[in-house]
Structures are given as structure tokens and as C-alpha cells.
Amino acid sequence: MLPTKDEEKPTCKCKNCGKEYIAAGAYGTGNLKCHLDVCPRKDTRDVGQLMLGQNATFVSSPKFDPAKFRELLCATIRMHELPFWCVEYVGIRAIFSYLCVDVPNISRNTTKNDMVKMYKREKERMKSVLTFAPSKVCLTSDLWTSIAIDGYMCVTAHFINANWVLQKKVLNFCYIPPPHNGVSLFENVYKLLSIWGIENKIFCVTLDNASSNDVFVDMVRTKLINKKALVCNGEFFHLRCCAHSLNLVVQDGLKEIDVVVQKFRESIKYVRGSQGRKNSFYEFVKQMDLDGKKGLRQDVPTRWNSTF
Structure with missing residues (x-):
């Protein structure tokens, strides 16, 4: 009053x-x-203001900043893995214009360009982190083929930052054209190391037991030894993936009972083939007083723990 x-x-x-x-x-x-x-006009705030008022941390400035808006929009798309054209949705644009009349209409091409700029900016920041990291860098890499018979490779860096916190960063995830031999892998990976500027900071590389990886590792080791960039002359450079080795051991063991495993797989496939079979199966489960909460799940032949 x-x-x-x-x-x-x-x-x-x-x-x-x-x-x-x-x-x-x-x-x-x-x-x-x-x-x-x-009082009939006790609260005259509109819905948009009420939404913002519940979390005042979003209202950093009373004045609309287009650059900050586009940065937050790109961060949201990256965080939730949204398509670029979500910025052209009629509903999304209606919400933006309702909250602030100064919000510009952004196209998916503009959003794509903003995402590329964000990627380049974050890449330069990560290069700086890797350059000034006090520790050596350990790499893990894997190569696999998709359903479309396309080869892809992922390279991940593991290192300790200046605060002694273990970091895990994906350096590359890209399409690898054939052939997928050791020479081709060496050319792609060493080029990647040069781009990131860490070819002289590598301590070890962890890979699976594919024969092409042995050729690739020997070529990288020779290259780095000539530059005197390896610890202990590369004695601990190549580490074989423990999970992959264990999987090979278990798969050999499963071959001794492959007939039983195959029967289980075909039985589960048959029951899950139609809704009527599934209903009949669960009726038998209730009659036998068994626990049917987990349901029937098809295993992945290349993952022994799913078969177990």
C-alpha cells in the first residue's frame, strides 16, 4: 500500500x-x-513471467541478448541430441516469441553453423587442456562395422589434469573407408595425434586383439621411438583390452555347450514372435509360481555377459 x-x-x-x-x-x-x-489484480504476471520466476537463475539480464540466446540454444540441442530443424518448429517459435518479442527466427542452417563454431571453439579449448596437462596421455580405440557395412573408428584420450582428476575425452569418431588394415589405421590415427598436438605425449594404447591392430601398433611405436617420445623405449606401449580377451576365453567355453545355448535362443525368439505366445508363456509362469518380472530377453552373441 x-x-x-x-x-x-x-x-x-x-x-x-x-x-x-x-x-x-x-x-x-x-x-x-x-x-x-x-484484490482482483493481486497478481498480474503472465504465464511466461511465472515460469521464469520459479527459477530466477535463468534471468541473468533484463535485456535480451541474441548471442547468448543462440549459445544456449546450441547447448540445449547438443545436450538433448535434438535435430537442427527443431528451431523451425511452429510450437517452439511460438514459445520463444511469447517469452520475448525480440527473439529472432533462426533457421536450421544458422543453427548448424553455430554448432560448428561451438565445436571449433571447444576443440581449441580441449587442445589447450591436453597441451598443458602435466601427465602423459593414454589412448583407447576401437573399430567396428555398422549394419550398413560402413567402418567407424573412435579414439578416446585418458589423462590426469592439473587438478589430479582423471579425464576421459573422445578425440575422434569418424567414418573409416576401406581397407581397414594396419597401414590405413596408422595413417588415420597418427594424423589425428598430430592435429591434437599430442604425438609426443602418448604413454600407451589399449586395443582389442585384431591382427590389423598389431601392425598399426608396431608402426606407431617405431615412429615414436625415432622421435624419442616413448617411456621405456615403448615397452609398455601396447596394452590388450582385458574385456575383449575375457570375451574370447568365455566364447571358447560357450562353444562346448553351443547346442544348449542355441536352443535357448530359438525358444526365446519363438515366444517373442507373437503376442499370443507371450501371453501363453506368462500364464505358464504364473501356474508354476515363478518370477516373471524380468521377462524374456534375447542375448547378444558377441557379449558373453548377456548370454550369462
């Missing part, structure tokens, strides 16, 4: 609806409190 001066008796006026009340000491303040509870 905003007090106002009156020639006869002091009054006050509601700053929301403008209604006046006598504010003399003899009248008390009860009528003023009752009016606050029933």
Missing part, C-alpha cells in the same frame, strides 16, 4: 487496483489486510 495525504483523514491506495481506504490509526489495518486477500 502506498500512503497518500488527504486534507481531512489520511488515506492509502492499493497500488494494484487503485482502491482507497482510510488509514487513520483509529480505524486499524484489518480492512487493508482483507483487501490484499481479495
Whole structure:
């Protein structure tokens, strides 16, 4: 309430609806409190303001900043793996214009360019982190073929930063054209190391037991030994993936009971072939008083723990 001066008796006026009340000491303040509870314009904020008011951390400045808006939009698309054309959705644009009339309409091509700029900026930042990291860098890499018979390679860096915190960063995930031999892998990986500027900071490389990886490792080791960039002359440079070695051992063991495993796979495939079979199966499960919460799951032949 905003007090106002009156020639006869002091009054006050509601700053929301403008209604006046006598504010003399003899009248008390009860009528003023009752009016606050029933004022028709007690809360005139729109829905957008209420949403922002629930989390004031989003309102960093009363003035709209287009550059900051586009940066946050790109971060959201990256975080939630949204398609670029989500910025052209009619509903999304309606929400943006409702919250702020100054929001520009951004096309998917503009968003793509902004994402490329963000990638280049983050890449330069990561190169700086790797350059000034006090530790050596360990690499893990894997190569596999997709359903479309396309080869892909992923290279991940593991290192300890200046705060002694173990870091894991994906340096590259890209399409690798054939042939997928050791020479081709060496050319692609060493080029990648040169781009990131860490060819002289490598400690070891962890790979699976493919024969092409042995050729690739020997070529990289020879290259780095000539540059005197390896610890202990490369004695600990090549590490074989423990999980892959264990999988090979277990797969050999499963071959001894492959007939039983095959029967299980075909049985599960048959039951899951139609809804009627699944209903009949679960009816038998109830009759036998068994636990059917986990359901039937098809295993992955190349992952022994799913078969187990």
C-alpha cells in the first residue's frame, strides 16, 4: 500500500487496483489486510513471467541478448541430441516469441553453423587442456562395422589434469573407408595425434586383439621411438583390452555347450514372435509360481555377459 495525504483523514491506495481506504490509526489495518486477500489484480504476471520466476537463475539480464540466446540454444540441442530443424518448429517459435518479442527466427542452417563454431571453439579449448596437462596421455580405440557395412573408428584420450582428476575425452569418431588394415589405421590415427598436438605425449594404447591392430601398433611405436617420445623405449606401449580377451576365453567355453545355448535362443525368439505366445508363456509362469518380472530377453552373441 502506498500512503497518500488527504486534507481531512489520511488515506492509502492499493497500488494494484487503485482502491482507497482510510488509514487513520483509529480505524486499524484489518480492512487493508482483507483487501490484499481479495484484490482482483493481486497478481498480474503472465504465464511466461511465472515460469521464469520459479527459477530466477535463468534471468541473468533484463535485456535480451541474441548471442547468448543462440549459445544456449546450441547447448540445449547438443545436450538433448535434438535435430537442427527443431528451431523451425511452429510450437517452439511460438514459445520463444511469447517469452520475448525480440527473439529472432533462426533457421536450421544458422543453427548448424553455430554448432560448428561451438565445436571449433571447444576443440581449441580441449587442445589447450591436453597441451598443458602435466601427465602423459593414454589412448583407447576401437573399430567396428555398422549394419550398413560402413567402418567407424573412435579414439578416446585418458589423462590426469592439473587438478589430479582423471579425464576421459573422445578425440575422434569418424567414418573409416576401406581397407581397414594396419597401414590405413596408422595413417588415420597418427594424423589425428598430430592435429591434437599430442604425438609426443602418448604413454600407451589399449586395443582389442585384431591382427590389423598389431601392425598399426608396431608402426606407431617405431615412429615414436625415432622421435624419442616413448617411456621405456615403448615397452609398455601396447596394452590388450582385458574385456575383449575375457570375451574370447568365455566364447571358447560357450562353444562346448553351443547346442544348449542355441536352443535357448530359438525358444526365446519363438515366444517373442507373437503376442499370443507371450501371453501363453506368462500364464505358464504364473501356474508354476515363478518370477516373471524380468521377462524374456534375447542375448547378444558377441557379449558373453548377456548370454550369462
